[in-house]
Amino acid sequence: GDANGIGAQVDYEIVGIEPGAGLMELTNTALKDYELDDWTLLEGSSAAMVAQLQKAITNQEPIIITGWSPHWMFSSFDLKYLDDPKGSFGGAEDIHTVVRKGLEQDAPGAYRILDQFSWEPSDMEVVMVDITDGMDPSEAAEKWINANPDKVSEWTKGAQSGNGERIKLVYVAWDTEIASTNVIGKVLEQNGYKVTLSQVEVGPMFAGVANGSADAMVGAWLPTTHAEYYNTYKNDIVDLGRNLHGTKNGLVVPEYVDIDSVEDLK
Numbered sequence: 442g443d444a445n446g447i448g449a450q451v452d453y454e455i456v457g458i459e460p461g462a463g464l465m466e467l468t469n470t471a472l473k474d475y476e477l478d479d480w481t482l483l484e485g486s487s488a489a490m491v492a493q494l495q496k497a498i499t500n501q502e503p504i505i506i507t508g509w510s511p512h513w514m515f516s517s518f519d520l521k522y523l524d525d526p527k528g529s530f531g532g533a534e535d536i537h538t539v540v541r542k543g544l545e546q547d548a549p550g551a552y553r554i555l556d557q558f559s560w561e562p563s564d565m566e567v568v569m570v571d572i573t574d575g576m577d578p579s580e581a582a583e584k585w586i587n588a589n590p591d592k593v594s595e596w597t598k599g600a601q602s603g604n605g606e607r608i609k610l611v612y613v614a615w616d617t618e619i620a621s622t623n624v625i626g627k628v629l630e631q632n633g634y635k636v637t638l639s640q641v642e643v644g645p646m647f648a649g650v651a652n653g654s655a656d657a658m659v660g661a662w663l664p665t666t667h668a669e670y671y672n673t674y675k676n677d678i679v680d681l682g683r684n685l686h687g688t689k690n691g692l693v694v695p696e697y698v699d700i701d702s703v704e705d706l707k
């Protein structure tokens with residue numbers, strides 16, 4: 442089948458992101474759920490995926506990518522999620538803050554700030570758009586912090602200042618996590634901590650917090666996207682709950698691609 446010819450037009454290829462990303466697992470699940478045996482999910486990186494998307498749009502060519510929100514690509518391009526009637530990609534989910542065991546005792550102020558960190562997709566988008574437009578991530582973070590003193594003071598409320606203790610934050614180079622990690626890192630810094638941001642792969646991100654070589658991460662997508670990592674490490678980490686609500690995962694195409702549902706790939 443493939444009445445619309447979309448499979449042939451894109452060589453039965455879906456442009457994916459980093460191997461190990463939750464979204465890659467979800468897409469493989471979707472390929473099974475919808476019996477899309479002819480299709481291949483290409484591994485790559487988030488940056489390469491966006492570059493290919495950009496090129497396809499410039500040439501008005503069909504393309505299917507693995508996409509997620511919040512992401513600046515939705516404000517830069519006319520895109521649509523393909524409907525997912527089987528629910529392979531899960532529903533809207535949350536992003537959680539996860540810290541190492543013992544952080545509360547070792548750096549109570551940092552722990553409290555991390556625990557109180559919470560913002561909206563629209564906040565995160567402001568930071569992401571500035572970074573995409575070429576601003577340095579730490580500058581974009583500082584700009585957002587300066588523009589949102591009320592939100593930031595909710596995070597720091599009641600937190601004692603640090604005395605230069607080191608806090609190591611781990612993150613993956615996803616646009617969402619570049620934004621959130623830079624913002625919370627800067628807030629911790631402004632409150633007396635010496636912060637390092639360390640960019641890693643998704644497995645080592647969870648493993649690092651679990652084995653104590655990292656102090657915290659603010660990019661655990663739950664309950665679906667990172668379920669496997671979470672379940673592997675749940676006894677060795679401290680889950681501080683959600684810092685953002687309303688993410689989404691799925692297959693995404695430019696508006697001009699004439700399909701509406703994952704079922705149309707069959």
Ligand code: PBE
Binds near residue numbers: 461509617
């Ligand atoms: N993402 C963005 C991640 C979580 C953050 C959807 C690319 C993932 O697939 O694991």
